[in-house]
Amino acid sequence: MPVIVMASPKGGVGKSTCAVILASEFARMGADVTVLDCDPNRSLSRWASHGLPKGVTLHGDIGRAEIVPTIRAADGDGKIVIVDLEGVASQLVSRAISQADLVIVPMQATALDAEIGSEALALVREEEDALGRKIRHAVVLTKTSAAVKSRVQKELEEQLRGAGIDLIEPSLVSRAAFSEIFAYGGDLTRMMNDPEMMTGGKVDKALENARQFTEAVYERLK
């Protein structure tokens, strides 16, 4: 089953949020999901400490030496492996990319995110050449506006498409629930159904966005 790697040498672009959304949604579909937290900030481990959704297993504190054997050990029939990487340019990142069936590069619709994120895209292409095999990769725009698509976002989307880069749609909208899930653990469905969990936004809209995003990722794994 596939290995999905979240990669960008820039921090704060939404790698961990993408990982949590995909892990919980694929688990809801019935997959046995293994999440590897390779980020020294341990965002996913913090999320897991409040409770993991059924079907999700998490391994933390994975370094450069352990990443390849850990992915290989986690990979298997009926399993999806999701790797959340650190937001720096490191060998841990390049090694994880080499094991991926899909590399997702999240970026906010800003010139800085696009410039730094493009380093990850270039690295994927160079690894493809070095290894002699295709590594599917795609960009997802994160923290976008729910109301209107900004001019910068439109221009960036045009540039990415013009460069032949696969752009995952829908983008991940800026939603309070996507941030607060790290404080509550579990998944968005639980958040929506539990009145004790207070969010400052519309969880149903976040859930709909998460499901459409996961569906778009699923289409790229077939």
Add this chain to the structure above:
Amino acid sequence: MSGSNRLAGLKARPKDTTTAEVRRVDEVGEARGFVDRSPRKKPGRKPSPRTYQLHPKVFPEVGEAIAAEAERLGITQGQLIEQMWVLYREQG
């Protein structure tokens, strides 16, 4: 989107994980600035394991007496201390 039967169609592509392949990936990454950023270990000699022995400087005259007696008997200070320990246990 529900049901595990949809997921059954998902396949992983075979990937080699030979040492040579990992080295190639490292080289490609390094050329683009993706270098080894693993935390470095603390430099210097690692501390020796604790023996819980008193340093001779604590009771210098006792240390000197033990050393002289061991030399007279032709045994090591450790052997002498072992004999003392046996006597101590017998007295207890």
